[in-house]
Amino acid sequence: MIRTHLIFLLLVISSTSSSSTPLSPSQSSSSAREQEEDRIKALPGQPKVGFSQFSGYVTVNESHGRSLFYWLTESSSPSHxxxxxxLWLNGGPGCSSIAYGASEEIGPFRINKTGSNLYLNNFSWNTEANLLFLDSPAGVGFSYTNTSSDFNETGDERTAQENLIFLMKWMSxxxxxxxxxFYIAGESYAGHYVPQLAKKIHEYNKACNKPIINLKGFMVGNPDMDKNQDRLxxxxYWWSHAMISDASYNSILKNCNFTAERFSRECNSxxxxxxADFGDIDQYSIYTPKCLPQQQTNQAKFMQMKQRQASVLPRWILAEYDPCTESYAEIYYNRPDVQQAMHANRTAIPYRWTACSDFVFQNWRWRDSDNSMLPIYKELIATGLRIWVFSGDTDSVxxxxxxxxxxxxLNLPVKTRWYPWYSGDQVGGRTEVYDGLTFVTVRGAGHExxxxxxxxxxxxxxSFLAGKELPRS
Structure with a gap:
């Protein structure tokens, strides 16, 4: 803990001394050169676009050789x-924001089924904001460390600290x-990353005479918030959505203490x-088809499966959702020409790029993980930050x-009572606005x-960026 605070104090001192004065001509020239080195001229198979892209590495620990990989897609708006x-962060812990956030959620491109070309995402968030995707911590995606023992010491605190260091160096x-x-968004275990980083930024801003990170708020989706409440x-959810039997439900209630630090053997059983009651489904999206392994199916068989399910699945789900998109990303980002265009894999990592990293994902390696984010929420709500929590209602994880x-x-007073909001002429979900936080459900959406x-x-x-309530019609 002492060492962490010393690093933080040094960061504050060094950053404050440089951020309170304008950039010198040499500093300006240096940043322009570094930006140009990170500029993506064009990605392989990319359609023509009118916005700029940059990607590369920022070193967050010189002595250990830890560097985080980023991808910036500037806004396509004329007023970019x-x-x-x-800033978008994916969770896991150990999953890549390039693989998920950028490539199948909010980024400007989608990857085709063969991993050979990109096509435009008509609902990209870069119409509204400049998007910064970060693979964090080291070991995730193209981010790396030169010290293998680092993987045994990764955790919440170091991840938040190095995400702050990344931001300071990146903005330089x-x-x-x-x-x-500046806003932060993310999902799943980023329910830890996002508020923890927001707290670090708030502490940094308080310590500076003229903070350069103008944090306005954050938003998290299907987040890991509180382990006791998440378990219960x-x-x-499993029982109310007919995923498990009454007998299984009653057995869990009988044998599990949801406030315990660890589940008992009887509870685990x-x-x-x-x-086992679930069956072979996608637990992150319980009503959509699961991606089947290539050796068990082919594209024609997969399409037949989708057609068979058309009678029970809404057409708007079938039209938009492809359950195999993660595999397309693993093809595309392992291509040498893609890595070269993105200035990635500069250390020639001796393993394949994967959407989620085994080095980080193994829970026993994760050094610290707070049981609850609720105390941080209370602290940040008091600062006046804009805070939204959204939840896809078909995610069982x-x-x-x-x-x-x-x-x-949190016991927050209600400002605007529960009401349905609309996406086009359909109910998009429901929302309730509290004093200091907005909660939103998204109808028919899974984990992502x-x-x-x-x-x-x-x-x-x-609506989030504008600070306005969701549309009622």
Missing amino acids: HTRPLL RFPQYQYRD GSIM ATNNAA MPVTATRFSLSK VPLFQPQGALILLR
């Missing part, structure tokens, strides 16, 4: 130079984004038996019931809300 900057490289309105909420249980513990409901997610973003 005044649009806010939004891109000074045009200093003082710009998941079990309730009860939950494992209940999981971080379900809407868990989020509602967690939010109820913008993947399942791209139009609704874009409406959600616009």
Whole structure:
């Protein structure tokens, strides 16, 4: 803890001394050169676009050789130079924001089935903001460390600290984004990353005479918020959505203490038996088809499966959702020409790029993980930051019931009572506005809300950035 605070103090001192004065000509020249080195001229198979892209590395620990990989897609709006900057973080822990956020959720491109070409996402969030995707911590995606023992010491605290260091160094490289309105968004275990980073930024801003990170707010989707409430909420979701039997449900309630630090052997047995009731489904999206392994199916068979399910699945789900998009990303980002165009894999990592990293994903490697984010929420709500929590209602892993249980513990006064909001002429979900926080459900969306409901997610973003309630009609 002492070492962490010393690093933080040094960061504050060094950053404050340089941020309170204008850039010198040499500093300006240096940042322009670094930006140009990171500029993406064009990605392989990319359609022509009118916005700029940059990607590359920022070193966050010199002695250990830890560097984080980023990808900036500037806004496609003519007023991109005044649009806010939004940092997107995926969770896991250990999953890539390039693979998920950028490539199948909010980024400007989608990858075709063969991994050979890109096509435009008609609901990209870069119509509204400049998007900064970050692979964090080191070991995720193209981010790396030269010290293998680092993987045994990764955790919440170091991830938040190095994400702050990344931002400071990145904004030194891109000074045009200093003082710009800044937001953070993410999903799943980024329910830890996002508020923890927001707290670090708030502490940094308090310590500076003239902060350069103009944090306005943050937004998290299907987040890991409070382990006790998440456990209880998941079990309730499984039972209420007919995923498990009454017998399995009652066995869990009998054998599990949801406030315990760890589940007992009897509780683990009860939950494992209940999981067998699920069947072979995508637990992150319980009503959509699961991606089948290539050796078991081909594209024609997959299309037949989709047609068979057309009678029970809404057409708007079938039209937008492809359950195999993660595999397309793993083809595309392992291509040497793609890595060269993105200035990635500069250390020639001796393993394939994967959407989620085994080095980080193994829970026993994760050094620290707070049981609850609710104390941080209370602290940040008091600062006046804009805070939204959204939840796709077909996710059984971080379900809407868990989020509602967690939010109820905050005991926030209701400002605008529960009402349905609209995406086009359809109900997009429901929302309730509290004093200091807005809660939103997204109808028919799984764990990755913008993947399942791209139009609704874009409406959600616009309302969030504008600080306005979601449309009632």
